[in-house]
Amino acid sequence: MNATQPTAALPDAPTNPVQALLEAPLSLRERKKLKTRQTIRREAYRLFAEQGYESTTVEQIAAAAEVSPSTFFRYFATKDDLVLTDEYDPAMIAALLARPADEPFLTSCREALIGLIRQLLQHERQELLIRMRLVTEVPALRAGLHRADHSPAALYLAILLRRAGVEEPSYDMRITAAAIGAASTEAVLCWAAGGGEQDIAELVDHAFALLESGFAGV
Amino acid sequence: MNATQPTAALPDAPTNPVQALLEAPLSLRERKKLKTRQTIRREAYRLFAEQGYESTTVEQIAAAAEVSPSTFFRYFATKDDLVLTDEYDPAMIAALLARPADEPFLTSCREALIGLIRQLLQHERQELLIRMRLVTEVPALRAGLHRADHSPAALYLAILLRRAGVEEPSYDMRITAAAIGAASTEAVLCWAAGGGEQDIAELVDHAFALLESGFAGV
DNA sequence: GACCTTTTGGGAGTTACTCTCATTTGACAG
DNA sequence: CTGTCAAATGAGAGTAACTCCCAAAAGGTC
Numbered sequence: 502m503n504a505t506q507p508t509a510a511l512p513d514a515p516t517n518p519v520q521a522l523l524e525a526p527l528s529l530r531e532r533k534k535l536k537t538r539q540t541i542r543r544e545a546y547r548l549f550a551e552q553g554y555e556s557t558t559v560e561q562i563a564a565a566a567e568v569s570p571s572t573f574f575r576y577f578a579t580k581d582d583l584v585l586t587d588e589y590d591p592a593m594i595a596a597l598l599a600r601p602a603d604e605p606f607l608t609s610c611r612e613a614l615i616g617l618i619r620q621l622l623q624h625e626r627q628e629l630l631i632r633m634r635l636v637t638e639v640p641a642l643r644a645g646l647h648r649a650d651h652s653p654a655a656l657y658l659a660i661l662l663r664r665a666g667v668e669e670p671s672y673d674m675r676i677t678a679a680a681i682g683a684a685s686t687e688a689v690l691c692w693a694a695g696g697g698e699q700d701i702a703e704l705v706d707h708a709f710a711l712l713e714s715g716f717a718g719v
Numbered sequence: 720m721n722a723t724q725p726t727a728a729l730p731d732a733p734t735n736p737v738q739a740l741l742e743a744p745l746s747l748r749e750r751k752k753l754k755t756r757q758t759i760r761r762e763a764y765r766l767f768a769e770q771g772y773e774s775t776t777v778e779q780i781a782a783a784a785e786v787s788p789s790t791f792f793r794y795f796a797t798k799d800d801l802v803l804t805d806e807y808d809p810a811m812i813a814a815l816l817a818r819p820a821d822e823p824f825l826t827s828c829r830e831a832l833i834g835l836i837r838q839l840l841q842h843e844r845q846e847l848l849i850r851m852r853l854v855t856e857v858p859a860l861r862a863g864l865h866r867a868d869h870s871p872a873a874l875y876l877a878i879l880l881r882r883a884g885v886e887e888p889s890y891d892m893r894i895t896a897a898a899i900g901a902a903s904t905e906a907v908l909c910w911a912a913g914g915g916e917q918d919i920a921e922l923v924d925h926a927f928a929l930l931e932s933g934f935a936g937v
Numbered sequence: 938g939a940c941c942t943t944t945t946g947g948g949a950g951t952t953a954c955t956c957t958c959a960t961t962t963g964a965c966a967g
Numbered sequence: 968c969t970g971t972c973a974a975a976t977g978a979g980a981g982t983a984a985c986t987c988c989c990a991a992a993a994g995g996t997c
Contacts, residue, residue: 605937606937607934640866643865643866643867644866647862647864649858661937674937675909676902676925676926676929677929680901680905680929683898683900683901684901686897687893687897687898704890708890712898712930713933715825715932715933716823716899716930716931719824719891719892
């Protein structure tokens, strides 16, 4: 039920998720779906660049992508999702799980995040930059970023649960995930706000150093 | 311009903001406005309790409060704002500014937050609890909580700016405000999720201890 | 080519929100 | 008490993001 998000699972570790999905031996039906999804996204971003996010309607996007509005909502649950959903979560989860379980969680997060971002920059730097800038500039998107399903906090919390082998999160876990998640998000948004000119790995590293020090000196 | 939020300024330090505003010598016009605002809120919460947030329409709320929908939106910019706007920001800012400027920021935040909450619990415990529970349960509200104008992060950032005497926030400030803000929010939400049975001061204290330790042991 | 399942388009409906304009109501001076 | 001005309200039309439902089309399989 509730089949809103047709995000395909990644069967084997891909070098580039999106690319890998395109090359995989999919049925005609699935290739078409992927293509439609891409077209909608591409046309949407084109329109956003031309006339801004707010003043671009779903109807316009659907028309540009040559699908009906109904179909648009079958591919993206909300207009926000167009910008906010990514396919990086599985990779991030994998990266986190690959870290030694006795490593301080903060370190695991830092290394996983930097690793993931480094990888993304090679293939999708421009796209990531545009998306993050949209998020910083459009209040609605900034808010949407904190919805349960998109937030890094939720992802971190899931990992903490898994590490501890429990079902319900403890208070410590919730605070930890929230704080590290917020810092992670802010770091990436700062990078995008600066036009992507700064070294993002350095930014992330610095943010985590702040967290680790307990905000010493502030 | 943009006179969306008729939140009255607090002229002198009040013991209880809402009470103080009611007792203050206001003109008939302003007393009426305040009364309308209260009526809308009260009726809204009553309806939320009866039939839930999502399935309560603005039209219903307006009807229950005996105002037109137009008037509703003159008092609250969005339906979210009904739950998300509070009058505590000035008090929190004052509490933060009252702390010594050379105190570690984390300490200032902890003390200010605990102080404010202690005060609130005396007069508005029930209201706070209901509101926070709504926020935890309704995804739309949870997202709205992170809009620039409501978030503790924005408030903390403003204080950091003032302390440093600068206009533009530094990277460190942004990360710090985001992390501490997220932890503060999570602490209060955890308290509400637990039915308000735990000691909130202890919860906040514990959250800040986690932050200060750099998440040692996690 | 026949049959079944998935995907799509179209249309009607709901709701949050915006804008505009005419009416009402409180504030205040004479 | 009255006239005048500004602020607050109500009413109505309009927009856009969704939701639901049903019939048509297209892919997959034998």
